[in-house]
Amino acid sequence: MTPYIALITLLTVVLMMVTAMLVGKARGKYSVQAPATTGHxxxxxxxxxxxxxxxxxxxxxxxxxxxxSYSSANIAAVLGAVWLLGRVLYMTAYLKAAEKRGPGFAISFLALLGLLGLGVWGVAVVLIV
Known part of the structure; x- marks a missing residue:
């Protein structure tokens, strides 16, 4: 694993931690007791x-x-960074209003499709050659 892929992986963990903390904060602010998943x-x-x-x-x-691992680590890292950017945009928009989440979702989804295509291509080349 390259340092850039490792960095994107760690930043993804940070993003997941931030979203968990936001839920905890909202539980306290709006008095939604676990395990409830509905409320305010x-x-x-x-x-x-x-x-x-x-x-x-x-x-x-x-x-x-x-x-x-099987294709371009640099391209994968760039797509990973785009995915993270999309997820942050998704998070900030969705927290304001559900109908605003679309652009961030689309950016992250397209980056994911790019990674999937890159991975499939890389594995296929290794298997064929």
Missing amino acids: PDFERAYRVQANTLEAAVMFLPALWVAG
Whole structure:
């Protein structure tokens, strides 16, 4: 693993920690006791940001690692940085209003598709050659 891929991986962990802390903060602010996942709309948006980020990270991290290992680590790192930027935009927009989450989601999804394509290509070349 290259240092850039490692950095993107660690920044993804930081992002997941931030979303978890935002949910904890919203639980306290809006008196939503665990294990409840519904309550004040601001809490529910924070909760969805965290849940969706975890769901996305499960796909993103393996795609990043495979693309970085079997194809161009530099391109994979750039796509990883774009994914992170998209997730941060998604988070900040969704926390304000659910209908604003689309652009950040689209950016991160397209970056994920790029990583998937890069990884598939890299693995296919290794298997064929």
